[in-house]
Amino acid sequence: MKIVKVEGLTKRFGDIIALDNVNLEIEEGEIYGLLGPNGAGKTTAINIICGLLNVDKGRVYVFEKEIRQAADYIKRNIGIVPQDIAIYGDLSAYENVRFFASLYGLKGKELKESVEMALEFVGLIDKAKEMPNRFSGGMKRRLNVACAIAHKPKLIIMDEPTVGIDPQSRNHILESVKKLNKMGSTIIYTSHYMEEVEAICTKISIMDHGKIIAEGTKEELISMVTDTNTTFITVGSVVGIDEEKLKEITGVKAVEINENVVKIISSRDVCNLDKIIQYFTSKDIPIKNIKSEIPDLETVFLTLTGRKLRD
Numbered sequence: 001m002k003i004v005k006v007e008g009l010t011k012r013f014g015d016i017i018a019l020d021n022v023n024l025e026i027e028e029g030e031i032y033g034l035l036g037p038n039g040a041g042k043t044t045a046i047n048i049i050c051g052l053l054n055v056d057k058g059r060v061y062v063f064e065k066e067i068r069q070a071a072d073y074i075k076r077n078i079g080i081v082p083q084d085i086a087i088y089g090d091l092s093a094y095e096n097v098r099f100f101a102s103l104y105g106l107k108g109k110e111l112k113e114s115v116e117m118a119l120e121f122v123g124l125i126d127k128a129k130e131m132p133n134r135f136s137g138g139m140k141r142r143l144n145v146a147c148a149i150a151h152k153p154k155l156i157i158m159d160e161p162t163v164g165i166d167p168q169s170r171n172h173i174l175e176s177v178k179k180l181n182k183m184g185s186t187i188i189y190t191s192h193y194m195e196e197v198e199a200i201c202t203k204i205s206i207m208d209h210g211k212i213i214a215e216g217t218k219e220e221l222i223s224m225v226t227d228t229n230t231t232f233i234t235v236g237s238v239v240g241i242d243e244e245k246l247k248e249i250t251g252v253k254a255v256e257i258n259e260n261v262v263k264i265i266s267s268r269d270v271c272n273l274d275k276i277i278q279y280f281t282s283k284d285i286p287i288k289n290i291k292s293e294i295p296d297l298e299t300v301f302l303t304l305t306g307r308k309l310r311d
């Protein structure tokens, strides 16, 4: 079953085209990653899928139903973990989850059991009676997850759920995503952290400027750019290195400088290492180390757009 199908989706905010003719399909059982830099259109896409924003142009089907025709059914079967934490600081953790679960129609014994299960799941059952305004950022996030899953949704949408939290809570959330998926939920996970998306997602769309620029499994995406080699050149000082001049060397596709390491992406079929080394020696820049690496999703993004995923 296709849990989500999006066809020719376009969304504008005034002059800004937030989504530009987006097409995507999400199969049941996937952990589907939407990876892209800030402003790529990820939140807009999921807000439309959740029925929180109207479509300008195109068609969106969730659970094989057109979103405008089955809005209530769709909303009842989706759990949303929004980018901005949405919990009540002056209700206890238990009361927060109970409030959200009751909005989905849970009552009585089922409600109580579901709330406890959700708090247990995110590791906050011991804090059930405490007020979240005293929680750390990571605990608040985990409570936010509990609020989204107590009604056992078929589709869980998480919008950058690990931004600004401690590593322990981050790992907890990533493990929760995998467990929820094993328990039967399809997940949409947006992030600009490629490490997270690489680690948990079964399928990934890379978004940029409102468009999906590539889609596939991690391996498929990487194979799109395996015609490139990445070389890391560590130098004593990067002063005087001209990225544009390096890009003029035959085969060089992109150059990125990070502290004293120059990362150069080149076409695989071109032997240009001698010319690259020559560039550094001609500038009297001593090379301390040279290393090559297999491409990752950051490299895929850089190769496709010429820019970094994160600024």
Ligand SMILES: Nc1ncnc2c1ncn2[C@@H]1O[C@H](COP(=O)(O)OP(=O)(O)OP(=O)(O)O)[C@@H](O)[C@H]1O
Residues within 6 Å of the ligand: 013, 016, 017, 018, 036, 037, 038, 039, 040, 041, 042, 043, 044, 045, 083, 192
């Ligand atoms: N309500 C709005 N009014 C005007 N512009 C908007 C609105 N919502 C989003 N945009 C714009 O649409 C574009 C896509 O934004 P969106 O929030 O979907 O991106 P994103 O990939 O989720 O980024 P982030 O990681 O920063 O949340 C951006 O240029 C943003 O400024």
